[in-house]
Amino acid sequence: MTQPDIASQDVATLETAPTLYIEGNGIRFAYRRLGPATGNPLILLQHFSGNIDAWDPAVVNALAVDRPVIAFDNAGVGRSTGQTPDTVATMARDAVDFIDSLGFLEVDLLGFSLGGCVAQQIAAEHGQLVRKLILVGTAPKGGEEHLLAVLREAFSQTDVPDPRLPLFFTNSSASRSSGLAFLKRTKVRKDDRDTDNGSAVTDPQAKALIAWCAAPDPGHAILRAIRQPALVVSGSHDTMLPANNAYAMFKELSNAQLVLYPDSGHGALFQHHETFVSHVRTFLDSQPAAE
Template identity: 55%
Template sequence: MNKLLKTVLLFSAAISIIPSGTAFADDKLETATTKFVDANGVKFSYRTLGPKAGTPLIFLQHFTGNMDAWDPAVVNALAKNRPVVVFNNRGVGSTNGVVADNITQMTTDAYAFIQALGYKQVDLLGFSLGGFIAQELAAQHPELVRKVILAGTTYQGGGNNLMKVLGEAFSRENVQDPRDYLFFSQSDAGKQAAAAFLSRVYARQAGRDPESGKEIADAHGKALIVWTSTPDPEFKTLKAIQQQVLVVTGSNDTMLPTEGSITLFKEIKNAQLVLYPDSNHGSIFQYHDAFVNTADFFLSH
């Protein structure tokens, strides 16, 4: 069965099949307790949701993102059928230390965090910059990583429009939150989805992570630009990934161009691809219900 046919079958089946869970936790991302664990000289902050049994799904966050930047509609829904872990990497949010400015260090720290929790095998959901870390973890630690979801991301050397798009987002008048432009299309449907997303991510009132400042933005920006500008002409990292991978992106990702996700699909041996219409960098948040159904099926089969 060729890869394209497998992708179509995966997406079609995911519309109607959602695996059933077992024991459920009552907590949600909006209310989950922030915990801490020491690893690699860092006191990592994290939150866990969902049942205790099953393969944990580790969320790897985007440029300047902290735990409260995740969409509860995605996190809470995926936690119904599996353990879910969100965390802040070195120097971000309520995790201490100097923020890393390269993907190698971020990957090393993420691996140390997962090891500190005692997990022998995990699944990964890497969004945007987090997708770079997910690729490196999958390639370097095949014994640890079972399955991978790469959302709104690209490959090493795949290029980026970070500075251009950030400039456009912040040049608008009365900008309340740039993610309405960075993550969503500017159609009426996209704007409605953006407003709904922002209301969800600000739902947590108590114990929110501190917002990321210039130090984090500068370090993450350097890491993102260097990684996406460093050629890997033989796709060595992608060729090393043998796990099943679900690649998800929007029809017009303006920050990490959609073509990069198509290359991920083509060059990773066991990759499947989902493209959402009329969507930008944050397609998994605009189409959160469809994405969760697809991700659930992918992770459970």
């Protein structure tokens, strides 16, 4: 399917690409785009409390070697205008407005954590827009979450350099070492960094994620409406959105693959970034099986 031209960002990285802006349905969205000028775009949907600079450059830059990759702030997040919604459905609507504003007719989605919930909603409602989706460290509607308890525990650990270390990684020395390397990578960019809007983002996002998991979804209607190929990924010891969510999604999705990474928490994609990128590339580049 023909896509609109994307300004070439072949030499740009997440750390160096300029932050761009585009208007969509009354919202001024902030975004960065990397990779070649042609190909099916991969849209990144971020985790609870995260902005563009919370993505791991090791993941984003590697994925952008051979495809267009776009990281953006949804409504109210970072430098995007508007108010952060308190429902996944509204977040999905805003994300679709952003995609539409860029003129894309077909995209792939990579949704991490809360972003994975948003990706499910988009894929279920916009079958023609989404070609494939990657769901990482997330949960189905009606799934299991321990957001507030895990956040309280993480922020009580005053001896750690960043709460993402206990939130995203396990207590093993190998996982902690990977976590420190991840944190270092996310801080490389010094100029034009994204902004943290605090509770104006986290309060409604927490409400949205908790409500998504608390709401029953009889017959798994959302998952069964998703007909696109899906790659479901989780860490073995995800304390925020446990790995049994990944297995539940894998069972109910009509065309899914499941990958579980060892000795890893919510940030398994950052700890095992080389393997994760390899899995994503293989998945996105594979042709659908003949029926």
